[in-house]
Amino acid sequence: xxxxxxxxxxxxxxxxxxxxxxxxxxxxxxxxxxxxxxxxxxxxxxxxxxxxxxxxxxxxxxxxxxxxxxxxxxxxxxxxxxxxxxxxxxxxxxxxxxxxxxxxxxxxxxxxxxxxxxxxxxxxxxxxxxxxxxxxxxxxxxxxxxxxxxxxxxxxxxxxxxxxxxxxxxxxxxxxxxxxxxxxxxxxxxxxxxxxxxxxxxxxxxxxxxxxxxxxxxxxxxxxxxxxxxxxxxxxxxxxxxxxxxxxxxxxxxxxxxxxxxxxxxxxxxxxxxxxxxxxxxxxxxxxxxxxxxxxxxxxxxxxxxxxxxxxxxxxxxxxxxxxxxxxxxxxxxxxxxxxxxxxxxxxxxxxxxxxxxxxxxxxxxxxxxxxxxxxxxxxxxxxxxxxxxxxxxxxxxx
Numbered sequence: 001x002x003x004x005x006x007x008x009x010x011x012x013x014x015x016x017x018x019x020x021x022x023x024x025x026x027x028x029x030x031x032x033x034x035x036x037x038x039x040x041x042x043x044x045x046x047x048x049x050x051x052x053x054x055x056x057x058x059x060x061x062x063x064x065x066x067x068x069x070x071x072x073x074x075x076x077x078x079x080x081x082x083x084x085x086x087x088x089x090x091x092x093x094x095x096x097x098x099x100x101x102x103x104x105x106x107x108x109x110x111x112x113x114x115x116x117x118x119x120x121x122x123x124x125x126x127x128x129x130x131x132x133x134x135x136x137x138x139x140x141x142x143x144x145x146x147x148x149x150x151x152x153x154x155x156x157x158x159x160x161x162x163x164x165x166x167x168x169x170x171x172x173x174x175x176x177x178x179x180x181x182x183x184x185x186x187x188x189x190x191x192x193x194x195x196x197x198x199x200x201x202x203x204x205x206x207x208x209x210x211x212x213x214x215x216x217x218x219x220x221x222x223x224x225x226x227x228x229x230x231x232x233x234x235x236x237x238x239x240x241x242x243x244x245x246x247x248x249x250x251x252x253x254x255x256x257x258x259x260x261x262x263x264x265x266x267x268x269x270x271x272x273x274x275x276x277x278x279x280x281x282x283x284x285x286x287x288x289x290x291x292x293x294x295x296x297x298x299x300x301x302x303x304x305x306x307x308x309x310x311x312x313x314x315x316x317x318x319x320x321x322x323x324x325x326x327x328x329x330x331x332x333x334x335x336x337x338x339x340x341x342x343x344x345x346x347x348x349x350x351x352x353x354x355x356x357x358x359x360x361x362x363x364x365x366x367x368x369x370x371x372x373x374x375x376x377x378x379x380x381x382x383x384x385x386x387x388x389x390x391x392x393x394x395x396x397x398x399x
Contacts, residue, residue: 025397025398026395026396026397027101027103027395027396027397027398028101028353028393028394028395029090029101029103029393029394030046030047030048030090030352030353030391030392030393030394031044031045031046031047031053031088031089031090031106031352031391031392031393032044032045032046032047032350032352032357032366032389032390032391033045033064033066033073033086033088033106033389033390033391033392034064034359034366034382034386034387034388034389035058035061035062035063035064035075035386035387035388035389036061036383036384036385036386036387037061037345037361037384037385037386037387038061038345038384038385039061039384039385040057040058040059040060040061040062040080041055041056041057041058041384042055042056042058042062042064042073042075042086043055043056043382043383043386044056044086044088044089044106045366045380045382047352047353047355047357047391047393050366050368050378050380053089053105053106054105054106054107056075056086056106056107056108057108058075058077058080058084059077059080059082059084060077060079060080061077061079061387062075062076062077062080062084062388063075063076063077063078063388064076064388064389064390065121065123065390066088066390066391066392067123067126067128067143068123068124068125068126069091069126069143070088070090070091070092070392070393070394071087071088071090071091071143071147071392072085072086072087072088072109072143072146072147073085073086073088073390073392074086074121074128074130076118076119076120076121076130077118078117078118078119078133079117081114081115081116081117081118081134082112082113082114082115082118083112083113083115083118083121083130084108084109084111084112085108085109085111085112085146086106086107086108086109087104087106087107087108087109087147088106088392089103089104089105089106089107090102090103090104090392090393090394092394092395092396093396100396100397100398101394101395101396101397101398102398103398109146109147109149110149111146111149111150111151112151113130113139113141113151113153115130115132115134115135115137115139116132116133116134116135116161117132117133117134117135118130118131118132118133119131119132119133119163119164119165120133120164120165120166122165122166122167122168122212123143124167124168124169124214124219126142126143126144127140127141127142127143127168127169128140128141128142128143128146128168129165129166129167129168129173130153130166131164131165131166131176133161133162133163133164134161135157135161136157136158136159136160136161136162136164136178137155137156137157137158138155138156138157138158138166138173138175139153139154139155139156140153140154140156140166140168140173141153141154156173156175156193156197158175158176158177158178158191159177159178159180160178160180160183161178161183162176162178162179162183162184162186162187163186163187163210164176164178164187164209165209165212165221167212167219167230169219169230169237170232170233170236170237171194171195172192172193172194172195172200172236172237173192173193174190174191174192174219174221174230174237175190175191175192175193176189176190176191176209177189177190177191177203186207186208186209186210187206187209187210188203188205188206188207188209189203189204189205189206189207189209190203190204190206190209190221190228190239191203191204192204192236192237192239194236200236201236204228204239204241205223205241206221206223206224206228206241207223207224207225208223208224208225208252209221209222209223209224210222210254210255211253211254211255211256211267212256213256213257213258213265214258215258215259215260215263215264215265216258216259216263217231217232218230218231218263218279219231220256220258220265220277220279222252222253222254222255222256222267223241223252224252225243225244225252226241226242226243226244227241227242227253227265227277227279228240228241228242229241229242229279242279242284244285245283245284245285247285248269248275248285248287249270249287251269251270251273252269253267253268253269253275253277254267254268255267255268256277257297257298257299257307258299259299259304259307259321260299260300260301260304261301261304262304262305262321262322263278263280264276264277264278264321265277265278265279266297266299266307266319266321268294268297269287271293271294271338272289272290272291272292272293272294272311273287273288273289273290273294274287274288274290274294274297274309274319275287275288276288276321276324286324288319288324288325288326290309290311290317290326291311291313291315291329292311292312292313292315293311293312293338294309294310294311294312294338295310295311295312295336295338295346295347296309296310296346296347296348296349297309297310297319297349298349298350298351299321299351300351300356300371301351302351302353302354302371303371304321305320305321305322306318306319306320306321306371307319307321308349308351308356309326310332310347310348310349310358312335312336312337312338313335314331314332314333314334314335314336315329315330315331315332316329316330316332316349316356316358316369317329317330318374328374330369330374330375330376332347332358332360332367332369332376333347333358333360333363333367334362334363336362345361345362345385345387346361347359347360347361348387348388348389349389350389350390350391351371351391352391352392352393353393354370354371354372355368355369355370355371355377356368356369356370356371357369357389357391359382359386359387359388359389360386361385361386361387362385364381364382364383364384364385364386365379365380365381365382365386366379366380366381366382366386366389367379368380
């Protein structure tokens, strides 16, 4: 009798598993978050249809940064002395052989981080560092706390207000070292502090520091003469200096983005060129000349082989990061000259699933390009001057 009951129990269990599996469907969801250049508002759009899903008020016009997971969007408002957080409403749970996709309404979270002139946002493995230039202070928190509605943070101070950055890295915080003689100029290095706030080791020299990015398990920080390459160490972060190649012309990188799927970095190098960086290679730097001055660039997280560069002549270019060559170019907008103020409204790029999105702030338009054919498929009207844009989403099972 016991054997029979056990047999029935296993059969029922298998039937239950089959029934549960039958209710799981594979779905894809992508959303776009777009800030306006002139108005204090962030709009959430369904990437496929272009339908507006929500509109969130900020204090002042804002720049946008997304967390690594895509669960949160941060509205960094340098002129409003505040950082606000938005829940994207999309999360993907990792179950090893598959991911569970959870879709909810996007919403403005009741979490704010106040401070003078916030400038730089860095997420490293769910640990978030916000740097406030007007105070020379880093405030670190976790995405988990933010999503739970907690504005808890740990504060780490530098010696003076300056245009800097901070990174929470393996239980430590990497902080920019201000130029003590000329605080208005760019930082001169990186200081590492532990959980107690005590400095670890010497300051790592990096004059003219501006720009950082992560790719895989490597963090890169741009300096006037090369990059600081940061990796996990036994007890503390390992930091080494990678000088620019002698074959490069005069110039430097001040903006970096990290490759997804392939480990590399893409940076600017002079007004009309970009540079591909592989810190593990003997030939670490490959410079690619552009037809005109660069406006914006982004990597493709879905097709790791490609990145995209928008130039001031209104063209978007497909860059093959393996060959180091521009493979396709597409006329997209009227010219956007790089003359004028650095913060004037100009196009920005984001990639969502099989589409590339480019804002066109002076035409109140979002251009959509098929990433496979590299041809424009449609335009989406967006009120005001759509400017900064980030994409979040992915695929997974819904139950």
